[in-house]
Amino acid sequence: MKSRTAIPDPVQYLKDDHARIATLISEVEKTREGDIERRRECFEKLREALVAHANAEEYALYPALAEKKETAELAAEAVEEHRLVSELLEQLGGMLLDTKEWSYKFKVLAGSVANHVEEEENEIFPKFEELLAPAEVDAVAEHMEKLMSTTEA
Numbered sequence: 001m002k003s004r005t006a007i008p009d010p011v012q013y014l015k016d017d018h019a020r021i022a023t024l025i026s027e028v029e030k031t032r033e034g035d036i037e038r039r040r041e042c043f044e045k046l047r048e049a050l051v052a053h054a055n056a057e058e059y060a061l062y063p064a065l066a067e068k069k070e071t072a073e074l075a076a077e078a079v080e081e082h083r084l085v086s087e088l089l090e091q092l093g094g095m096l097l098d099t100k101e102w103s104y105k106f107k108v109l110a111g112s113v114a115n116h117v118e119e120e121e122n123e124i125f126p127k128f129e130e131l132l133a134p135a136e137v138d139a140v141a142e143h144m145e146k147l148m149s150t151t152e153a
């Protein structure tokens with residue numbers, strides 16, 4: 001496979017990112033209620049990773065799927081799931097971290113992310129690989145790379 005971009009395979013890139021996000025989630029889960037500083041630090045890292053990931057999908061991957069009639073609905077649903085996750089992130093960011101309420105809400109976030117990842121890896125990504133021509137995949141990869149360089153600046 002050629003690698004004109006830093007992201008030769010967008011699906012693999014997103015899968016690796018999913019694995020990184022799962023690790024960040026378990027790091028937050030391991031923090032104790034008493035150790036707010038550590039919890040805040042892990043949560044902020046997770047939040048950053050989730051926002052960057054959602055951007056890559058919403059601006060590069062889903063638009064390509066929204067153009068195909070077989071996947072338009074899936075893409076629209078996925079965008080709604082992202083919205084839910086970002087609302088939860090916002091709520092968690094504004095709450096006291098050393099409370100049971102925070103832990104419960106974090107569990108809801110972790111569950112929503114896990115469901116969404118499962119749907120993507122089992123349904124959305126295979127369709128993406130099946131329906132898009134190599135040139136379309138390359139265009140998505142280039143778009144993602146551009147998004148990465150603008151968010152990292």
Ligand SMILES: [Fe+2]
Pocket residue numbers: 014018053057117120
């Ligand atoms: Fe994803």
